[in-house]
Amino acid sequence: MTISYPQKSSGMTLLEVVLALAVFSIAALALVGTMNQIADAATESQTILEIEQTLESLIDEYGKMPQMRNLEEDIKPGSDGVAYRVKVEQVKDLRNQDGQFLQDMFRIQAFARWDDGGGVIELEADSMRYAGAFLPIN
Numbered sequence: 233m234t235i236s237y238p239q240k241s242s243g244m245t246l247l248e249v250v251l252a253l254a255v256f257s258i259a260a261l262a263l264v265g266t267m268n269q270i271a272d273a274a275t276e277s278q279t280i281l282e283i284e285q286t287l288e289s290l291i292d293e294y295g296k297m298p299q300m301r302n303l304e305e306d307i308k309p310g311s312d313g314v315a316y317r318v319k320v321e322q323v324k325d326l327r328n329q330d331g332q333f334l335q336d337m338f339r340i341q342a343f344a345r346w347d348d349g350g351g352v353i354e355l356e357a358d359s360m361r362y363a364g365a366f367l368p369i370n
Contacts, residue, residue, distance in 0.1 A: 276348070280355070283314055283344045287357040290342040294318050300338045300363040314346040323360065336363035 244252075290307075300320065307316040319341045326334045341358040 279312075279348075282312075283346075283355055284357070286314075286316065287342040287344055287355060290316060290318050291340050291357060291359045294320055294342075295338075295340050295359060295361040296366045298366060300336070300361065309346070312346070314344050317343040317345075319343075322363075334362075337361070338363055 297320075300322075302321050304319045305317070307318070309315040321339055323334075323337045323339050326337050328334055338361050339358060340361060341356060344355045346353055
C-alpha cells in the first residue's frame with residue numbers, strides 16, 4: 233500500500249501576499265509619520281532662528297541710538313504674525329568689580345510674541361549698552 237501526500241506549491245498564497253502588504257503598509261505609514269514630524273520640527277526651528285535674529289537686530293538698532301533714553305515701543309505683527317516689543321531703561325546702581333558705579337548704562341530688552349497654533353510663544357533677548365558708545369566723533 234502506498235500513501236501519497238499532496239504536493240506543496242512553491243509559490244506564495246494569497247494570504248501570505250496580503251500579510252506581506254499589510255506589514256509593508258504599516259512600516260511605510262510609520263516612516264511617513266516620522267518624516268512629517270521631522271519636517272515640522274525643522275520648520276519650527278527655522279522660525280525660531282529667524283525670530284532670534286530679529287531680536288538681535290532690534291537690540292543692535294536701539295543700542296546704537298545716539299541719544300539713549302528710557303522708552304518702550306511696540307512693533308505690530310507683520311506677515312509672519314510675530315509682534316515685537318522693545319524696552320530701553322537706564323540701569324541705576326550698577327557697579328563694576330572694583331565697586332565703582334557705572335554711569336549711563338542702559339538695558340535693552342527685546343520681546344517676541346506669536347501664536348503657533350498650539351498656544352502663544354514668547355522669546356526674550358537683552359543686552360547692556362553704554363550710552364556714549366555710539367556718539368559721533370567731532
